[in-house]
Amino acid sequence: MPQIDGTTTAILLEERPSKRVRPSPVNDVHTGDGLESGVKPHPLRIRPSGNAYTSRTNLKAGAGAFQRLEDELLMSLLEILSPGDLAGLGRTCKFLYAFTRHDELWRDLFIRQGHSNFKWHGSWRNTLLGLPQAKASAIDCSNVFADALYRPYQCACINVPEFVSNIPSGNEVPRLSDLSFEEYSGEWQHKPFILTEPVKQWPIYQEWSVETLLEKHRDIIFRAEAVDWPLEKYVDYMKDNNDESPLYLFDHDFAEKMNLSIDSNKTQALDYSPPSCFGPDLFTLLGSDRPHHRWLIIGPARSGSTFHKDPNNTSAWNAVITGSKYWLMFPSSSNTPPPGVFVTSDGAEVTAPLSIAEYLLTFHEIARRTPGCREGICHAGEVLHVPAGWFHMVVNLEDGIAVTQNFVPESKLPDVLAFMRDSPEQVSGFSETVSDPYETFVARLRESCPAVLEDALAVLEKRKGGQGRWERLVKATEVDGGSFSFGFGDDDVP
Numbered sequence: 001m002p003q004i005d006g007t008t009t010a011i012l013l014e015e016r017p018s019k020r021v022r023p024s025p026v027n028d029v030h031t032g033d034g035l036e037s038g039v040k041p042h043p044l045r046i047r048p049s050g051n052a053y054t055s056r057t058n059l060k061a062g063a064g065a066f067q068r069l070e071d072e073l074l075m076s077l078l079e080i081l082s083p084g085d086l087a088g089l090g091r092t093c094k095f096l097y098a099f100t101r102h103d104e105l106w107r108d109l110f111i112r113q114g115h116s117n118f119k120w121h122g123s124w125r126n127t128l129l130g131l132p133q134a135k136a137s138a139i140d141c142s143n144v145f146a147d148a149l150y151r152p153y154q155c156a157c158i159n160v161p162e163f164v165s166n167i168p169s170g171n172e173v174p175r176l177s178d179l180s181f182e183e184y185s186g187e188w189q190h191k192p193f194i195l196t197e198p199v200k201q202w203p204i205y206q207e208w209s210v211e212t213l214l215e216k217h218r219d220i221i222f223r224a225e226a227v228d229w230p231l232e233k234y235v236d237y238m239k240d241n242n243d244e245s246p247l248y249l250f251d252h253d254f255a256e257k258m259n260l261s262i263d264s265n266k267t268q269a270l271d272y273s274p275p276s277c278f279g280p281d282l283f284t285l286l287g288s289d290r291p292h293h294r295w296l297i298i299g300p301a302r303s304g305s306t307f308h309k310d311p312n313n314t315s316a317w318n319a320v321i322t323g324s325k326y327w328l329m330f331p332s333s334s335n336t337p338p339p340g341v342f343v344t345s346d347g348a349e350v351t352a353p354l355s356i357a358e359y360l361l362t363f364h365e366i367a368r369r370t371p372g373c374r375e376g377i378c379h380a381g382e383v384l385h386v387p388a389g390w391f392h393m394v395v396n397l398e399d400g401i402a403v404t405q406n407f408v409p410e411s412k413l414p415d416v417l418a419f420m421r422d423s424p425e426q427v428s429g430f431s432e433t434v435s436d437p438y439e440t441f442v443a444r445l446r447e448s449c450p451a452v453l454e455d456a457l458a459v460l461e462k463r464k465g466g467q468g469r470w471e472r473l474v475k476a477t478e479v480d481g482g483s484f485s486f487g488f489g490d491d492d493v494p
Contacts, residue, residue, distance in 0.1 A: 042153050045142040046098055052145035059143045063095040071099075071148040078105055083128060098141040101125065102149055107243070111226045120236040152244040155357035160302055161397055163360045164326040164377065168368060173327065173376030173384070179277035188277075189315075189411045192329050192374050193385050195275060199319045200381040202272040204260075208321050208401055210235055210298070220257050222296070224249040238300040238399065245355045246303040254296035262294075274405060275317060275383060281407040282416075282452075283314070285444040291429025291437070294405040304395035306352040306359065307341045310386060311428045313419035314406040319383040323400020328367060329374040332389025338373075339366045341391065348426055356395045388412050410452055414459040417442070421460075 049071070052058050060067045066074060078086065078099060083106075090100035106125035115128070122133045175194045199205050218232040224247045229237075234249055241247075255262055261270035274281070283290050291312065304325070309332075310316045318325070330338045337343045340363040342351045354362060367373055377397070378384045386392055408416050420427050420438040430437045445453040 040157065042150060043138055044098055044101065044144070045140050046144045046146060046149050046153070047142070048150045049145045049147045055143060055145070057143045058145060059093070059095040059098075059141065060145070062093045064093075066096065071146045074099060075102070075105075075148050078102075079108065083109055094139060094141050095144055097139055098144040098146070098149060102152075103242070104152065104244075116229075118233070120233060120240065122240045123242065151358070152355075153242075155244045155355055155361065156242050156302070158302075158357050158360065160326070160357075160360065160395055163364055164375070164395075164397070167375045167377075171368060171373050171375045173329070173374050175376075178275075181277055181279045184277040185279065185409070185411055188385070189409060190387050191385075192327070192376070192387060192390065194376055194378055195277070195383045195385070196381070198275040198277075199272075199321070199383050202319075203270070204272050204403070205321055205381055210238075210322070210399070210401065213298075213401070217258055222249050222251040222254065222257070222298075224251075234298070238298070241300065244357060246300050248303045248305070249296070249298040251296050252292040252294065255294065258296075272319075272403065274407070278315075278317065278385075278407060279409055282410060282413055282445070282449075283406075283408045283441075285448050286441060287444075289430070289434050289440060291427075293407070293429070294403070297402040297404060299396050299400065301396050301398045302357060304356050305393065306354070306356055307338055307391050307393045308350055308352075309389060309391055310406055312406070313388050313412075313415050314408055315388045315412055316386040316404060316406045317383050318378065318386065318394070318402055318404040320378050320380050321401040321403065322380050323402075324377055324379045324397045325384075325400065325402065326395050326397055327374075327376045327378065327384060328364075328393045329376075329386070330370070330391040331372045331374075332387065332391075334372050334391075338391050338393075339363045339370055347423070352393075356393065359393065360395075388415055413445075413452065413456040414463075417456055418460055418463070 052060075069077065078089075081089070086100045086105065090097040103124050106123070106128050110124050110128045113128075118127055119130070121127045121131060123136075125131070126133055126136055173192045173194055175196055177197050178195060179188060179193075214232060214235060219230050221228050221230055222234065224234050227247065234247070237247065238249075251257070254260070260272075262272060283293060293314075297318075328338075337350070340352065340354060340359060343349070352359065368375070376384065380400075417438070420441060424436075424438065427437050434440050442453065445456075
């Protein structure tokens with residue numbers, strides 16, 4: 001077994017395919033022990049690429065043939081190596097030591113190898129090698145200049161609250177104590193807003209914290225992006241990591257795993273109930289065929305979701321139990337996606353090639369000045385409404401717990417049906433037993449609320465240039481031999 005950092009460790013030699021590495025320009029200039037941006041020095045003293053122009057020494061010169069490679073290309077090459085190869089290459093010189101210590105390489109290795117029996121040691125490399133932090137080396141790499149290494153560290157160190165303070169008054173998401181169903185259906189169904197009171201009545205708001213969840217559910221396995229971990233291991237990670245984009249626990253089976261009682265009909269107070277203002281959720285008609293629609297969310301500060309739209313053109317609410325979240329949102333009526341976000345012509349793929357932190361550093365100020373932008377901070381005990389079709393990005397300002405649910409209000413049924421009918425390849429969350437989600441949903445609507453379905457289909461017919469009820473009435477009158485016109489009694493006037 002190879003010797004690494006003074007500790008003998010068994011290293012798995014599994015290789016895996018490479019992934020794309022995005023270049024990240026850095027403009028900060030290293031000055032002494034700090035940076036003009038206020039970020040403390042990198043643990044290995046790595047500095048941005050631009051500093052090479054003012055330095056007498058550049059350790060890249062000692063990397064042999066590797067010095068000919070651009071940093072991003074070198075990183076892509078390293079991504080195909082096994083843990084043993086990475087460790088061996090890192091012993092050859094300081095420049096390659098710095099690159100092979102980049103924790104994103106080890107994160108990808110760890111996830112691809114599917115480890116389940118492990119102890120978290122503060123970084124992916126230490127954890128994969130079973131290496132306590134106190135025994136990990138940290139060689140001074142002051143004369144290594146690489147944006148590909150420095151930028152992720154800079155992003156991991158940003159103070160998110162500084163970026164989300166001083167929200168322009170015109171951008172603020174409205175805050176309301178509560179709404180009636182009539183108010184929501186009439187004025188608010190197309191708008192984001194924050195409700196400040198309903199969640200505070202939930203039992204889970206009174207009882208849940210990270211500590212109380214650990215007492216009852218520490219061994220339950222939850223989904224956190226690409227890994228399935230017991231809650232205890234995830235909390236260890238959450239409390240001690242330096243990732244640019246921390247893993248986000250986002251589990252759609254939490255209610256069953258935690259044996260929760262949820263009142264979807266809002267007739268009695270159980271563990272929690274959807275806010276009454278949103279009214280009936282038509283997706284409940286699907287019963288056991290319903291797609292994934294509710295999630296438990298747990299994450300550390302800086303974790304969150306990059307820009308996206310909610311699945312199946314549904315609306316959503318997101319209730320914060322502990323912590324606080326910053327939301328950045330753009331309306332569905334906008335002709336262009338948010339700054340820095342790219343969407344294919346069919347809307348099937350949304351690409352935001354930046355982490356949340358880098359988005360804040362790069363595009364946040366531009367986004368704030370973009371027409372339609374809405375921003376809000378949702379605190380513990382509050383719930384935010386996400387209208388169907390809105391782009392949104394959300395980031396935790398502190399460690400937190402939340403519950404979210406997607407729903408289909410009657411007023412949005414035409415939009416959901418149009419999406420399911422016209423973009424079947426983008427419909428998600430249904431089990432494989434549902435061969436045609438659109439037809440299944442229509443059949444359930446026809447059984448339970450045919451008038452609602454008829455109205456929704458009439459709206460869709462008019463949208464695509466077909467004949468609605470008014471047009472059919474006009475045509476029927478003409479067929480009967482009469483004529484129909486709309487005027488003010490003096491139609492002969494030119």
